[in-house]
Amino acid sequence: MSRYCLQCGKSQKACICQWIQSLSSNVELIILQHPTEEHRPMGTARILSLSLPNSYLFVGEDFSTHDELNHLLAQSDVEHYILYPSDHSRSADELIAKANTDKVRVILLDGTWKKAYKMWQVSTNLQSLPCLHLPKGLKGNYRIRKAPSENSLSTVEAGYHILSLLQPEQDFSPLLAAFDHMIQFQIDQMPPGVFERNYLK
Template sequence: MSHAVSLLRAARLANSTQYFSAHGGFKSERCQGCRLAPTHCMCALRTPVDTRAAVCLLMADIEPLKPTNTGWLIADLVADTFAFCWSRTTPDPALLALLSDPTWDCYVVFPGEYAAPERVVHAVQPPATGPGGVPKRPLFILLDGTWSEARKMFGRSPYLNHMPVLSLVPGEASQYKLRRSRCSQHFCTSEVAARCLYLAGDAAAEEALQAYLGVFTHHYLQAKNQLPVAWDGEAHQRLREAVTRPA
């Protein structure tokens, strides 16, 4: 199944003049559907969930190529996921068209201390009315990259400057284990998306996405350490419960 992130990855590879090799992890062949070793493939676990909100991933240059990228997980589950490579000078016209579409209520998700105070919100606002009197749907714009890349994207994207900045209140520490972070309050992209879905009233989708990240992490680390998948383990049980629970 192709989705926004897999299509962006394919386009990025087609335009690349250099071979991309991921650092660390395992060096064997990877499944094109989940980026895991075929022996640890989790494509059969992909279960799309219904959401009121949508997600727009603005991705740093090589982020779609990284096997540990978790924006891919969002696109696996949330049908209305859009993905674009970030450019300071030539933003994708399709991105600009999406952000100007009056059916969406757009939020840039970023720490509030980096934005003007009058732009910062901590909750999703009651939906405004769009065309035809239909309530607008939340569209969360996530800056997907390293922390330094995300700060650059936030500061050098003038087409985002008129939008409210959704600043998430720190909670428990990140559960992401596949990349190092200097700060326990730095969350991976799918964790940020899950929190946004919760704030938009998509609590079942939030739980499913968190559980899906847990399964991806388990499969990735088991493959890296040449260990079998624990199909009856806690991570898979949590996902089964999350995707079968009524919305």
């Protein structure tokens, strides 16, 4: 018997499948995952790909010649955006009306800020896509992973917020519920006092 779940890829003990709910979404997500994130015990991209049947998850760093991604980007009847804050990015809430009338896909970069920046820089097929940013003031709940700032979001939190903004009539809270269960499980495995000493400062 494999030590790892064949569906979520996590160890059998830390399997998240029991908390996953299949969610319908008109907006499609493409998650581009840096290879160093693929097997992290606390990685969250898998929550999105398992919960959203029409999402895509690709692993790599330079996606310039990635056949499957380029096939998707070539579909002229779909509006593509990348969730990446930049000097020229637009606020995601400006797309609410468009998401209700056009087919929209949003690309998420799954990696540290440094690695996400590298992915965006070397993937030439991403350079021409319009960039989006989420509203300021959103706070992440990644309690057991050091973040560069209070408003840093995990990939699943970013996915939740972009979907909730573009489709406010739908409930995507099961994404955050699965995330919270995953985090709480990891906290419960820590020796007494470790979480309080290392993460509640």
